Amino acid sequence: MAKRSFPLSKVYALLEPGPVVLLSTAHKGRSNVMPLSWHTMMEFEPPLVGCIVSGRDFSFVALKATRQCVLNIPTVELAAKVVGCGNTSGRDVDKFKTFGLTPVPAESVGAPLIAECYANLECRVVDTRLVNRYNFFVLEVLKAWIDPGCKDPRTLHHRGRGVFIVAGETIKLPSKMK
Amino acid sequence: MAKRSFPLSKVYALLEPGPVVLLSTAHKGRSNVMPLSWHTMMEFEPPLVGCIVSGRDFSFVALKATRQCVLNIPTVELAAKVVGCGNTSGRDVDKFKTFGLTPVPAESVGAPLIAECYANLECRVVDTRLVNRYNFFVLEVLKAWIDPGCKDPRTLHHRGRGVFIVAGETIKLPSKMK
Numbered sequence: 001m002a003k004r005s006f007p008l009s010k011v012y013a014l015l016e017p018g019p020v021v022l023l024s025t026a027h028k029g030r031s032n033v034m035p036l037s038w039h040t041m042m043e044f045e046p047p048l049v050g051c052i053v054s055g056r057d058f059s060f061v062a063l064k065a066t067r068q069c070v071l072n073i074p075t076v077e078l079a080a081k082v083v084g085c086g087n088t089s090g091r092d093v094d095k096f097k098t099f100g101l102t103p104v105p106a107e108s109v110g111a112p113l114i115a116e117c118y119a120n121l122e123c124r125v126v127d128t129r130l131v132n133r134y135n136f137f138v139l140e141v142l143k144a145w146i147d148p149g150c151k152d153p154r155t156l157h158h159r160g161r162g163v164f165i166v167a168g169e170t171i172k173l174p175s176k177m178k
Numbered sequence: 179m180a181k182r183s184f185p186l187s188k189v190y191a192l193l194e195p196g197p198v199v200l201l202s203t204a205h206k207g208r209s210n211v212m213p214l215s216w217h218t219m220m221e222f223e224p225p226l227v228g229c230i231v232s233g234r235d236f237s238f239v240a241l242k243a244t245r246q247c248v249l250n251i252p253t254v255e256l257a258a259k260v261v262g263c264g265n266t267s268g269r270d271v272d273k274f275k276t277f278g279l280t281p282v283p284a285e286s287v288g289a290p291l292i293a294e295c296y297a298n299l300e301c302r303v304v305d306t307r308l309v310n311r312y313n314f315f316v317l318e319v320l321k322a323w324i325d326p327g328c329k330d331p332r333t334l335h336h337r338g339r340g341v342f343i344v345a346g347e348t349i350k351l352p353s354k355m356k
Contacts, residue, residue: 010338016215017335017343018196035355037194040218042230042312050228050314052220076349083351129307134220134316136228138308157195157335157345160188162353165195167335168346171254173261175340177213 006119006144011047012178014073014119014144015039017167019155020082022072023053024103026111027062031103032090033114034059035082037158039071044178047141049123054135058090063137067125068109071139072117076154076166081116083162108142118150184297184322189225190356192251192297192322193217195345197333198260200250201231202281204289205240209281210268211292212237213260215336217249222356225319227301232313236268241315245303246287249317250295254332254344259294261340286320296328 006014015021024033039051049071053060063069074082081099088095096103096112103112106122113120122145127138157165184192193199202211217229227249231238241247252260259277266273274281274290281290284300291298300323305316335343 013338013341016196017337018194018215037196038219040228040230041216042314048312050218050312052218079349079351083353083355086353086355127308127311130305130316133305134226134228136220138312154346155343158355159195159348160191160356162351162355163191164349164351165333165345166347166349167343168332169344170337171257171342171344173257173340173342175261175264177261177264177336177340178338 002147003145004148006146008047008141008144009045011121011141011144012041012044015041015049017155018157019073020158022074022082022085022114022117023059024070024072024111024114025059025062025066027066030090031096031112032059032062033085033095033101035086042138049139049141051137051139052135053137063125066110068111069123069139070106070109070111070113071121071123072114073119074117074156076156078116079156079164082156113145118147118153120145180325181323182326184324186225186319186322187223189299189319189322190219190222193219193227195333196335197251198336200252200260200263200292200295201237202248202250202289202292203237203240203244205244208268209274209290210237210240211263211273211279213264220316227317227319229315229317230313231315241303244288246289247301247317248284248287248289248291249299249301250292251297251333252295254334256294257334257342260334291323296325296331298323
């Protein structure tokens, strides 16, 4: 995988625009993938990410048990696979095989990276206080990878029911904000 | 304001794509506005939204004290005003006057709607358990408004340091996901 390590201090710039991500887990010898859009940055460094994983999702059990996952960021070329992963359950199918996704061993967690995604964030669960009430997990990003060839990633932004906005033009304004 | 009431059950479709929002508050006779991108949907209905408001932000005090706010969703036409609101503090300036934003009374909260934004979500704080540790507030959307003339809102998605992706083309795939 022609990816390089990406500085943790810049991870927020990958997730802050709100892209759909593919959450990958591994538990009891089975890897799984699910798309999710309900996530937010919570801290710059170390990067903390909050996300909702429903108790109905097969990934919930793996995430809760292993406290490890990878957030993989797909671009528009993977849209059909992303929706496919959302339309099926890891209870029934091996999503890596079914959708032709390539698992790659991570450096610091047991869950696999997805080779086809332009960025991968290896995460561990650091706070479960809001899991019972909201299925809300706080993750710390331990290691980040990026495809250096992907300059303007055309990320997917879900508007519900399979409708996605694709990242369009980029504008820059003089900002004091980080 | 030519806006109409928007069903609470569809609010997730406005926030799930990850747009920059303008959070408006009112406290002790002063209204204020700040842009933020660190937010996530947490529940469909009633719609719950989690967001980070830093303790350094002037809005933090107002949000904590009043437990009310409005999340206003701007489009690209407002980009300069959005960045302006981020570059200044409500401690020093009246951002509504400075940036030519029009406050409109809300129906269910004391904070004002911003007329120029294509959608407005009146919110109350419902959970502060993660405020001390992460400045993370859980909001419930009580009332939503939308400009019915704005069909494909060109929302802003922050990539850090004043760089924004503008919502581009829309694609639709056959999805079982909500």
